[in-house]
Amino acid sequence: xxxxxxxxxxxxxxxxxxxxxxxxxxxxxxxxxxxxxxxxxxxxxxxxxxxxxxxxxxxxxxxxxxxxxxxxxxxxxxxxxxxxxxxxxxxxxxxxxxxxxxxxxxxxxxxxxxxxxxxxxxxxxxxxxxxxxxxxxxxxxxxxxxxxxxxxxxxxxxxxxxxxxxxxxxxxxxxxxxxxxxxxxxxxxxxxxxxxxxxxxxxxxxxxxxxxxxxxxxxxxxxxxxxxxxxxxxxxxxxxxxxxxxxxxxxxxxxxxxxxxxxxxxxxxxxxxxxxxxxxxxxxxxxxxxxxxxxxxxxxxxxxxxxxxxxxxxxxxxxxxxxxxxxxxxxxxxxxxxxxxxxxxxxxxxxxxxxxxxxxxxxxxxxxxxxxxxx
Amino acid sequence: xxxxxxxxxxxxxxxxxxxxxxxxxxxxxxxxxxxxxxxxxxxxxxxxxxxxxxxxxxxxxxxxxxxxxxxxxxxxxxxxxxxxxxxxxxxxxxxxxxxxxxxxxxxxxxxxxxxxxxxxxxxxxxxxxxxxxxxxxxxxxxxxxxxxxxxxxxxxxxxxxxxxxxxxxxxxxxxxxxxxxxxxxxxxxxxxxxxxxxxxxxxxxxxxxxxxxxxxxxxxxxxxxxxxxxxxxxxxxxxxxxxxxxxxxxxxxxxxxxxxxxxxxxx
Numbered sequence: 001x002x003x004x005x006x007x008x009x010x011x012x013x014x015x016x017x018x019x020x021x022x023x024x025x026x027x028x029x030x031x032x033x034x035x036x037x038x039x040x041x042x043x044x045x046x047x048x049x050x051x052x053x054x055x056x057x058x059x060x061x062x063x064x065x066x067x068x069x070x071x072x073x074x075x076x077x078x079x080x081x082x083x084x085x086x087x088x089x090x091x092x093x094x095x096x097x098x099x100x101x102x103x104x105x106x107x108x109x110x111x112x113x114x115x116x117x118x119x120x121x122x123x124x125x126x127x128x129x130x131x132x133x134x135x136x137x138x139x140x141x142x143x144x145x146x147x148x149x150x151x152x153x154x155x156x157x158x159x160x161x162x163x164x165x166x167x168x169x170x171x172x173x174x175x176x177x178x179x180x181x182x183x184x185x186x187x188x189x190x191x192x193x194x195x196x197x198x199x200x201x202x203x204x205x206x207x208x209x210x211x212x213x214x215x216x217x218x219x220x221x222x223x224x225x226x227x228x229x230x231x232x233x234x235x236x237x238x239x240x241x242x243x244x245x246x247x248x249x250x251x252x253x254x255x256x257x258x259x260x261x262x263x264x265x266x267x268x269x270x271x272x273x274x275x276x277x278x279x280x281x282x283x284x285x286x287x288x289x290x291x292x293x294x295x296x297x298x299x300x301x302x303x304x305x306x307x308x309x310x311x312x313x314x315x316x317x318x319x320x321x322x323x324x325x326x327x328x329x330x331x332x333x334x335x336x337x338x339x340x341x342x343x344x345x346x347x348x349x350x351x352x353x354x355x356x357x358x359x360x361x362x363x364x365x366x367x368x369x370x371x372x373x374x375x
Numbered sequence: 376x377x378x379x380x381x382x383x384x385x386x387x388x389x390x391x392x393x394x395x396x397x398x399x400x401x402x403x404x405x406x407x408x409x410x411x412x413x414x415x416x417x418x419x420x421x422x423x424x425x426x427x428x429x430x431x432x433x434x435x436x437x438x439x440x441x442x443x444x445x446x447x448x449x450x451x452x453x454x455x456x457x458x459x460x461x462x463x464x465x466x467x468x469x470x471x472x473x474x475x476x477x478x479x480x481x482x483x484x485x486x487x488x489x490x491x492x493x494x495x496x497x498x499x500x501x502x503x504x505x506x507x508x509x510x511x512x513x514x515x516x517x518x519x520x521x522x523x524x525x526x527x528x529x530x531x532x533x534x535x536x537x538x539x540x541x542x543x544x545x546x547x548x549x550x551x552x553x554x555x556x557x558x559x560x561x562x563x564x565x566x567x568x569x570x571x572x573x574x575x576x577x578x579x580x581x582x583x584x585x586x587x588x589x590x591x592x593x594x595x596x597x598x599x600x601x602x603x604x605x606x607x608x609x610x611x612x613x614x615x616x617x618x619x620x621x622x623x624x625x626x627x628x629x630x631x632x633x634x635x636x637x638x639x640x641x642x
Binding site for chain 2: 088093096104118162165
């Protein structure tokens, strides 16, 4: 009977989310580093905490790992409450920003450290350490000391040292932050394929929006101890909830709007460039119910036409104030009255793209590309 | 950028070295002088060194010196290491005041320290009858001035350590005990050894504190040399001094080597 309960319990636990954070508060003196943060990370997910420095993302990671303690709230890992469980007994491992490799130990002994602490049999340790070092391609560095490694090699050792323990969740604190761009791009791909192969849940802290977009299944954008928005890369990029999220992930044009008329899913708003139709289909912002709000549109959603075409719905005349030709695209800074607008146009036509500095053009803002922001 | 050193700078540097090392060089050179009562050079000899080996009084003093330095360094290293660790890793009421007080034995003149020790031992002897002046009191006095040196060196080493090393150990399943012995302590070792060598050298060379806290039968080399010199400098004293200089040089060289960080090779 008892074994049946245990079995069903275990099945329940295996279905539990990898990590659940509920109403976590952390204060440093008068500053709330985390103000009632809640989130759920699914099993096997690549989850990123994205935000500027000081937003609380690293503090949250440390609380999940047990290296810091929440003042309020709970953290569950695999369905188990972690409040009373110290860092060294949690089923998680961390890759530190500074790598934190033990300087007095060889690469092999660094990687074996966690298994030795768990008193795994030496034969088993040797086998697993060798396998993991092979996997992250550091086998030939086994007898070196950390001081004899390059940044990229240290990063791989730090990764090997963590994953050899087969944690339920791997916590990564800006693991690529200290590397140059080229190496970072290469390791992003490797890290992602490693995560897919191992099936370990990753929680990844970064301030690099592109890195988060490229790698994550889901992203939580944080600011000042709060989660501003959570979702997959596309949802965050296409439907940012507010200015902060919109501007942190890529760039946006902002347009102040006053509602004139509502009809079904459509809104007609008055702006600096005249009346615009906004498709509210799929827009969840509570601001859509207000009479005034800010609209956002991504620069690549702005279409440009020759000035000879007529004015129509969501079409208006602009002047090219600045242009940056970058080969595959041209970036324009456009002016319409008091409004400046960024447009990014793919250079799909053969030959000249047709818009010169100081020239007039027509732009079209698609009703579905106009995003209603909360603030 | 490496600037050329001009001739006047060479001269100043040379004078500085002469100023610092000429007296020591004279002692070392004269320890090989065949002349019996100092004076002008009378040929090379190692007789004075050979004679030291036959001098039971000097051999006993050398033995006392090394027992004193060895025992006091061992005790001061253990206590000083714990103190340095505590000061860098824990918070307690009055920590700042205590950290500051730790420097007092370092900056206080030896003579004040020596007189204070003498008075202290005298008082304790009156109350509980212990601490007859001798080897024990000398060892205790040396431990007293050695502890802060060890603690300061060890603490400096710990403060320079990446705090995430200990966190990484915890994260990888090490409890506090394992973290200390597997990660923190190995990082402290160079600091501990450097502190110990410093303490050993200080004890070896100490005259003032030893002179005030010693008793009958516990003569150390510095005390013996002082007593002998009052009767005139003899060549065997030169030889003895040269040996002490050699021991001190080895000690300080060891400290320097241990405090040097391992070179970075990777790139």
